[in-house]
Amino acid sequence: MENVLASYMVGEAFDEMMDTEGSVRPSYKAIYNTLRKTTPAELHNIAESLAKSYTHAGVTFDVGGVERPFPLDLVPRVIAAPEWETIEAGVAQRVRALEAFLGDVYSAKRVISDGVIPSQLLTSSTHFHRAVWGIEPPNSVRIHVAGVDLIRTPDGEVRVLEDNVRVPSGVSYVMTNRTAMITALPDAFSNQRIRPVAGYPQRLLAALRKAAPPGADDPTVVVLTPGVYNSAYFEHTLLARTMGVELVEGRDLECRRGRVYMRTTAGLQRVDVIYRRVDDDFLDPVHFRSDSMLGVPGLVNAVRTGGVTLANAIGNGVADDKLIYTYVPDLIRYYLGEEPILGNVDTWRLEEDEARAEVFDRLPELVVKPVDASGGKGIVIGPRASREELDSLRQTISLDPRGWIAQPVVQLSTVPTLINDQLRPRHVDLRPFAVNSGDSVWVLPGGLTRVALPEGELVVNSSQGGGSKDTWVLSPPPHYSATESRHKPAEKAEPVIEPPVAAPEEAPAEALPARPNSPVPVAVTAMPVAVLTPNADQHSQQEQQQQGRQGFSAQDRTC
């Protein structure tokens, strides 16, 4: 029988399934055994039925207004229990620190008076909105939902590539991927315990209800979408449906005397919490873009008077500014008094003369990103850019050093992926999602794994031929205490031995937890590739309609 894994060759990058010796990591044993027994023809059929079920169910994303079925690869990405604990703790820690940071910068600004970050860093951030200064959210939560993008470097370390605390998207595909995979590869599921992801909507709804303005006993929660042309529209409907709440567009809402109402067949009905999937700039034509058709006039005032809660809060963009990103380890130490559990990707701040000189020198081998854009806009990949492009980039940076950061180019880790009925290593990243209820930060076990389908391609963007994978977090064996180690991240610096899941005879080769006290970031990278022309003003509204800004499909990434 033909073996689909016979010719599987690991490249330079870290491979999630196989180590450099060619032996299978313990976490992948069950998958490996299932795949080994499968013929290429069977794999082909499974892949086809997956694609077909997505087409029929309308699990799509829009590229330029055209709906396409969301590509799902049938080999899951597997994360072992101990490693997941590190990621979980690291993501939650980051969210707590950013939450504290936002609470601070929109009130006392202690972080500046204490000299942790320079004040011009804040005031020069395009996403710092004075309109919301002094507004204290009902339960002090501003980041109700966060998506933290992680990558794994060739030496096996997990690093944070960027934080998304505005409107991170992609969580719906985590849920639909799981549902689809259960029917596609039932064997692999029955051989091990995989932590479920279906609880996300309930967690989110609970967090949103807790954020309601005081006095709302049974708060009305709605999801605000830019409309059917947004690339993440599918996600908006799925979240509204699974939370059992209304999905509204801007035109369905109306602000009256500091309160927000939705238009129903029975007249106006009060709304208490809006989980908005519309960017800050389009939310309220009174305060932000006056030509926005997607928002609700008067919304900011309603938020200020406490008539309604917005999730996520306005002005969160200052926390995922790419220059602030370089300070996040400091912020974690400053606000939480803890050492960062997950390290950053090495980054040069171009405002610093020395760093700028070095970057200018090495420009052809680096990646340069604008600090305030998401969706991969304006990014320049050194190795792919022409001499003229690099020269003009040096000029642009010299004029506005605050606007740019530079990072090295690195290989993302790989996972076997079905290409032409054969399994081949392809590069992946991971976006775990965190929900902050005010009492605790909960991280959805798993997250969205995006994969670049062309060989050697490091861009995992769906609009560039990227796909996704189901992400399996294995349940720890019963004797392993999850809570104990979670609160002691600093003690987990040493590689944890993977508890054997399916193959006890396997040598304990797994040792990939990201190290908490990791010294200076070694060198990593990833960067967005799609170099889009900086959008003209008149186009951006349409883009907002058509693509989620921090949307997974808009987020280009490479290394």
Add this chain to the structure above:
Amino acid sequence: MLSRIAESLFWIGRYVERAEDTARLVQTHLRVLAEDTSAAEVDACRNLLALMSVDSIAEPTTNDLLRVLGYDGSEPTSIFASWASARDNARRAREVIPLELWECINTTWHQLPADGFGSSGAHTFLGWARERSALFTGIARGTMVRDEGWQFLLLGRSLEQMDMTSRIVASASLTTGSSQWRSVLRGCGGHDAFLRTYGGLNTDPDAATFLIIDARFPRSIMHGLVAASDCLTNVSHANPSAAIPSAKALRRLGQLRARLEYADMTSLLEHLDDEMSCVQDVAAAVTKTVSTSFFAAADPTPWITEATR
């Protein structure tokens, strides 16, 4: 329920029903052409298109008819366009529509023909179109909560059904052959039911009575009228603010009902075309009232309403 969602459900009901009835109408037409050799193809096609308010084609052939009413998505009257519009609305109301119902609509949309076909492929397509609508209706009945949304869906569907049956009935006056009523009855799927109810010695007035005022037959005009009145009563009970305008719409429906119920069937048959136009006018007026009183939010979406003659 959000006004926008209620409106979408109303129109999903209409579009799906319209797709089914258009398929029935075209099937009836094809059968008449085949059975009645005396009918000129161009005249029959022109009359049928006129019935559907299409007058852009000078010398229509059966192939034109199949294109305009069948597979051409750019023609607002086509079955293709009806399903595409239904699917657009279903996307907007995705979070309130049961998953199975959405998959039914979405799958249908994906299976819509990419290319045209001649009369040989027509029956397969038209049969398929009727089946998909039937599947939709069945799933909707089986999975939807009987809330306001259901009432709006049913209201749209009932108005469309009475409107379209009136057009199918009017098509009986288009041809001169003796087989026309039988074809119309077959088109409505009521031929056997009619024979069983009225006996084999049927006459034209009997057939007209059955299709127009026999509320027991679910595709009759009267059945649509009664169902629409019931839905409207239900939704206006839930929304006191819309009571006055919906009372106006209810009155229009009631007046039409009385007019048809007590009509002299022989004279009604003489003025069949006018009487049926009147049914279509009432459907349009009720739609307008419902839109302004329940779907108040300003909506830039251009709906494809039924054109009246």
